[in-house]
Amino acid sequence: MALGEFELIDRFFRPAGAERPDVVLGIGDDGALLRPPPGFDLVAVTDMLNEGVHFPVGCAPESIGHRALAVNLSDVAAMGGTPAWALLALALPSSDEAWLAGFGAGFARLARAHDVALVGGDTTRGPLSVTVQVLGFVPQGQGLRRSGGQPGDVLFVSGWPGEAAAGLALELRGQGRDTAMETRLRQRFLFPTPRLELGRALLGVASACLDVSDGLLGDLGKLAAASGCGALLELEDLPLSAELLAHAGGARATELALAGGDDYELCFAVPPGRLAAWEALRSASGFVAQRIGRLQPGHGVELRRAGVPERFAHRGFDHFPH
Amino acid sequence: MALGEFELIDRFFRPAGAERPDVVLGIGDDGALLRPPPGFDLVAVTDMLNEGVHFPVGCAPESIGHRALAVNLSDVAAMGGTPAWALLALALPSSDEAWLAGFGAGFARLARAHDVALVGGDTTRGPLSVTVQVLGFVPQGQGLRRSGGQPGDVLFVSGWPGEAAAGLALELRGQGRDTAMETRLRQRFLFPTPRLELGRALLGVASACLDVSDGLLGDLGKLAAASGCGALLELEDLPLSAELLAHAGGARATELALAGGDDYELCFAVPPGRLAAWEALRSASGFVAQRIGRLQPGHGVELRRAGVPERFAHRGFDHFPH
Numbered sequence: 001m002a003l004g005e006f007e008l009i010d011r012f013f014r015p016a017g018a019e020r021p022d023v024v025l026g027i028g029d030d031g032a033l034l035r036p037p038p039g040f041d042l043v044a045v046t047d048m049l050n051e052g053v054h055f056p057v058g059c060a061p062e063s064i065g066h067r068a069l070a071v072n073l074s075d076v077a078a079m080g081g082t083p084a085w086a087l088l089a090l091a092l093p094s095s096d097e098a099w100l101a102g103f104g105a106g107f108a109r110l111a112r113a114h115d116v117a118l119v120g121g122d123t124t125r126g127p128l129s130v131t132v133q134v135l136g137f138v139p140q141g142q143g144l145r146r147s148g149g150q151p152g153d154v155l156f157v158s159g160w161p162g163e164a165a166a167g168l169a170l171e172l173r174g175q176g177r178d179t180a181m182e183t184r185l186r187q188r189f190l191f192p193t194p195r196l197e198l199g200r201a202l203l204g205v206a207s208a209c210l211d212v213s214d215g216l217l218g219d220l221g222k223l224a225a226a227s228g229c230g231a232l233l234e235l236e237d238l239p240l241s242a243e244l245l246a247h248a249g250g251a252r253a254t255e256l257a258l259a260g261g262d263d264y265e266l267c268f269a270v271p272p273g274r275l276a277a278w279e280a281l282r283s284a285s286g287f288v289a290q291r292i293g294r295l296q297p298g299h300g301v302e303l304r305r306a307g308v309p310e311r312f313a314h315r316g317f318d319h320f321p322h
Numbered sequence: 323m324a325l326g327e328f329e330l331i332d333r334f335f336r337p338a339g340a341e342r343p344d345v346v347l348g349i350g351d352d353g354a355l356l357r358p359p360p361g362f363d364l365v366a367v368t369d370m371l372n373e374g375v376h377f378p379v380g381c382a383p384e385s386i387g388h389r390a391l392a393v394n395l396s397d398v399a400a401m402g403g404t405p406a407w408a409l410l411a412l413a414l415p416s417s418d419e420a421w422l423a424g425f426g427a428g429f430a431r432l433a434r435a436h437d438v439a440l441v442g443g444d445t446t447r448g449p450l451s452v453t454v455q456v457l458g459f460v461p462q463g464q465g466l467r468r469s470g471g472q473p474g475d476v477l478f479v480s481g482w483p484g485e486a487a488a489g490l491a492l493e494l495r496g497q498g499r500d501t502a503m504e505t506r507l508r509q510r511f512l513f514p515t516p517r518l519e520l521g522r523a524l525l526g527v528a529s530a531c532l533d534v535s536d537g538l539l540g541d542l543g544k545l546a547a548a549s550g551c552g553a554l555l556e557l558e559d560l561p562l563s564a565e566l567l568a569h570a571g572g573a574r575a576t577e578l579a580l581a582g583g584d585d586y587e588l589c590f591a592v593p594p595g596r597l598a599a600w601e602a603l604r605s606a607s608g609f610v611a612q613r614i615g616r617l618q619p620g621h622g623v624e625l626r627r628a629g630v631p632e633r634f635a636h637r638g639f640d641h642f643p644h
Binding site: 024025028029030031032033034035036038041042043044045046047048050051052053054074075076078079081085087088089090091119120121122124125126127129131133135138140141143145146147210211226 | 357413444451
């Protein structure tokens with residue numbers, strides 16, 4: 001039996017997040033009433049995922065639920081924030097209960113892992129599209145921005161950029177008998193990990209930070225531009241996982257890492273005077289992040305391999321390319 | 323020339339709202355940094371509008387920009403809140419500059435009228451769909467809910483329900499040489515007025531409140547159910563505008579007012595002991611709101627005309643009807 005809009009919200013979305021004492025009033029009224037803690041700024045982010053654009057037609061609903069939240073948590077991480085509350089706007093062609101159960105489960109698992117309450121939303125009929133808004137906190141005046149970098153600051157990227165893009169290519173190829181390596185790559189697209197602990201650790205350490213969602217090269221260019229300088233990216237230092245190298249080969253792995261998108265890793269700058277603090281943090285917490293270059297005077301991103309300039313055509317993802 | 327995603331955001335969305343000193347960091351980073359005032363709860367709402375569902379294909383972009391914000395402001399009004407910040411997620415089939423200019427103008431005019439800053443968003447490619455989130459404030463612990471009503475509380479509705487539904491029918495009929503009356507009805511669909519001043523005035527006065535978006539009858543039923551009681555709606559007291567009556571006739575006007583949707587008026591309950599306070603407020607501020615019945619023991623909405631029970635089939639809008 002098809003569910004009505006209101007039963008659907010009751011069944012799948014009321015239980016889809018953590019319970020938090022700062023939610024004065026959650027799902028089910030015209031809006032939510034929330035109590036922000038004193039001494040913090042609010043971090044507010046939103047991201048939309050559309051079928052056929054951000055995920056392939058037929059993508060597993062658990063992945064869509066996870067990613068719709070993860071991409072927003074990644075934005076909160078990039079500001080150094082701690083997420084608290086989410087709102088969900090979902091357009092569905094029909095009320096398919098199996099799909100909704102999968103979507104809700106994927107969303108809920110990630111929400112609970114990060115103590116995020118789902119406090120409201122809107123469910124409408126339309127082509128499959130998911131917009132999530134996440135609100136979080138950061139100590140007043142300390143939120144990380146893209147714009148605080150200076151020439152000389154050392155650049156890092158977390159994790160293994162390019163793996164998600166290789167995973168998306170596997171998804172687009174369709175289901176099949178994956179090798180263990182292919183399964184890992186596919187999971188990196190389907191279930192990205194927002195780097196919230198790392199983002200929080202970077203408060204007071206990084207001078208600039210963003211999340212890599214449209215490709216490292218393009219996103220690093222945005223960080224450099226916002227900081228009013230250029231960047232040098234040393235290709236021999238690009239972290240390419242053994243799986244990505246084995247799957248794609250060196251040249252294609254580099255392309256995927258530079259322009260592939262969907263990584264949801266953090267790219268950040270650390271001033272030379274804070275490198276020791278960062279290294280202490282990294283070894284204490286086991287963060288995976290690789291030094292990839294530095295900010296420099298000028299503008300744009302300069303690529304070098306062992307000191308020799310290289311050119312690269314792709315500049316990252318744009319929904320409305322020229 | 324088609325605009326890229328990032329130019330599009332710069333051109334149309336950076337200027338699309340008010341400037342506010344509590345916006346620490348606005349559009350252009352991974353997220354916004356916002357400074358909530360102490361002593362207030364946050365009101366958080368979201369609503370999604372999809373082409374062909376919430377507005378007709380080919381609807382004027384100024385109207386879509388206005389309505390995407392207005393329906394959210396109406397939810398804030400229903401909680402007694404004062405809006406402050408908005409986020410906008412927009413899916414577009416292509417970057418049509420004329421459309422974007424119209425959309426941005428419609429959004430910006432309403433945002434500035436209510437001192438709402440556009441602090442972030444996401445612009446993607448996809449079937450035309452707009453999701454807005456609005457954040458606002460209400461004095462701590464005082465937010466209006468649907469659930470506070472008691473049997474005996476007197477029910478009111480603001481404005482002229484049914485006009486927007488008549489206006490939508492005109493829109494669906496297409497452009498034509500409207501009479502002045504038709505123009506008014508059409509405008510009521512295209513450019514609804516969120517009842518923010520009224521919502522704020524109801525703090526400490528109304529026991530329960532919601533906004534009428536899916537039809538008065540269904541929405542009143544939600545208020546009664548949330549309040550754990552029933553409602554009596556006296557049809558002879560239903561406010562039907564002269565324009566609606568002349569355009570649609572009495573029987574159809576009643577149908578439109580009860581089940582038409584898109585009104586974005588407020589329906590609220592006032593305890594008998596606060597009626598004098600409400601009447602004083604109303605006459606001082608010139609609020610247009612009509613007494614339409616009362617909450618009563620039991621459940622469901624009972625309709626009467628001059629004391630005689632009536633039946634009515636439509637129960638309001640559901641995106642996934644059984």
